[in-house]
Amino acid sequence: MSMPTLKNDLAIMVLFTAAVLSAPLWLAPIGADYPDLLQKFAIYGIFAVGFNILFGLTGYLSFGHAAFLGVGSYTAVWSFKLLSMNVLPAVALSVLMAGVFAYLIGFISLRRSGIYFSILTLAFAQMCYNLAYSVLTPITNGETGLQLANDDARVIDTLFGISYDGLPSTTLFGLEMTGYPGFYFCAVLLILGFFLSLRIFHSPFGMKLRAIKSNQTRMVYTGYNTKPYLLTAFVISGMYAGLAGALLAVTDPLAGAERMQWTASGEVVLMTILGGAGTLIGPLLGVGIIKYFENIFSAMNVQQLTEMFAFLPDWLGKIAVTLTNPFVGEGWHLTLGLLFMLIVIFLPGGVMEGMRRIAAIPRKLKQRAVPKPTPATEEK
Template identity: 75%
Template structure:
């Protein structure tokens, strides 16, 4: 059975593998191998270049963190882009003031995003349902507008926060790091965070983030979060106050988003207010739902799918389509290309919308539900073959 089917096992009339230490270890091993081997298995689909694989890893982190809140507790936030932006701005300020080493930036990005999430969550979690979602959206838009106007000395407004040759970088000066000619590049103890080294750094962080999410999901704390999603009123009636658990999940989720923002700045050292826009918050919601909310692998798959559409599928144009369908008669080729051109290039959002609609209608549990169904079909066929083999053996006797 595949790692995906092991992850999504649940008690019921079907014979499914239950979560356990051994199965979790196999899942982690398969996930780590898949992430580290991305340059190999992504090459056939044209997605094996470092910048795109970095995005797969970074937005996978973002989606994993969002899933801890939405998938486990059922609280739908439309404001997680605010924490993404806070992580990015904090990281760039770390590069400007302290050092170009990414580790302090990662630490400060997670810390400040967590503090910011605690403040917003403390207020927003006084409401539930659609009111909670509206509050988080309002806070995110406030942050976006503040970054463009009032907080310009910190965020540099429309231009965005960028590195300059005159930045002090105190720690680098103390430790005798020789400044580069022009703008310096981010590094991990001298290893530049670009190309494949940058991807593997993001990939390792993704694996660590996935492991922490796995431990949270399997822990008693994770069970409490699922109880809140199932019936929060019943949890409160038992004498357990659910809000501190939900607030903790909100903070952890915000810290994941801050980490993702930090990684964006580490691989491309600039920060702009557009990372805090409501569309970025909506994007992570789509990632989680497409992959499968409440699952472990689903959000990562959803993030990879959307980023693939955004960076690869959107590059298709009429010329590429004409090359693909050149075997058709001229009249038929023109019609086919004319129709398909609406769904590629700048129209890739239309394809994504159709895909999202089909998944919501036919696979409410996302892509992971589709893998579950395929696993069940394969299991039933295997059982039929075994039963047929046993019957034929008994008949021969």
């Protein structure tokens, strides 16, 4: 609860930057050191860090943030089609467009709070999903999803005389955004996004957002118009989602409506709560845990399970395989659901709370080791 200092902030940033940039090294022992997965960590990390600015600080639980993720992806693909394969205009336009959508949706949804706010955001996101899926087919290419084509205009590229043979890939001034360059591009944006979130967390603005979460009525009688505060937080977090959406399109220039579905909105809620909402690092831990285990569990099948349980007697191995099979592959979401239930019931503060509790154990043991004067000795 003590006040943050600039020195602390600097230390956090140095550590964070080092950790993100060296991720391919320290994630190697658990087999998570390939660019595709690393990129996923970074992209969903940005999504969760942004979501946490709204949910973690103000307590307003949006169930519709996938809409902004989708808007970001569509905008980015359109930018690739119409302007340039360079990722910078795509990223900038996506963030801007997501901001506009967030302003409109936030403006209406924030007329209510609590569960009604959540339902309004969910309704808006589902509307966006349905619009993208069918009504706005000319813009979104409906079911198939928006893709690149050979005859795309790419005005800026043409202007600079850049031409492509076949379907082009996304670039940063000629550097192709695949493999490690792709990851490092996302990583740099994650670091910048985290830095902004750190500044917000430790600013007067951030403190006021926390105060709104703690007691909004009191804020009004303390002289604050809370609506613009909430709307600003909502728009900022929507822009983070737009950035994440754009980066998904950078990795794979394709935007589908399913990216806007409520399950995608639910996923970011899950990741944030699992790691620890309202903490700086928590949402990133949540992303890491979920995306890592998703990668492992969803790839498992009966054969692998049989190999895993080969050390057991045959009949016991069969039972073990039958019992665990529903939790892997397509059933990965069942595992995720269980994990989420356990966290919410036993560790409502997420992984971060768990770490705090573990850190407090030595202190407790020390207290126990020093015998306190018992009341009996004080009495006559």
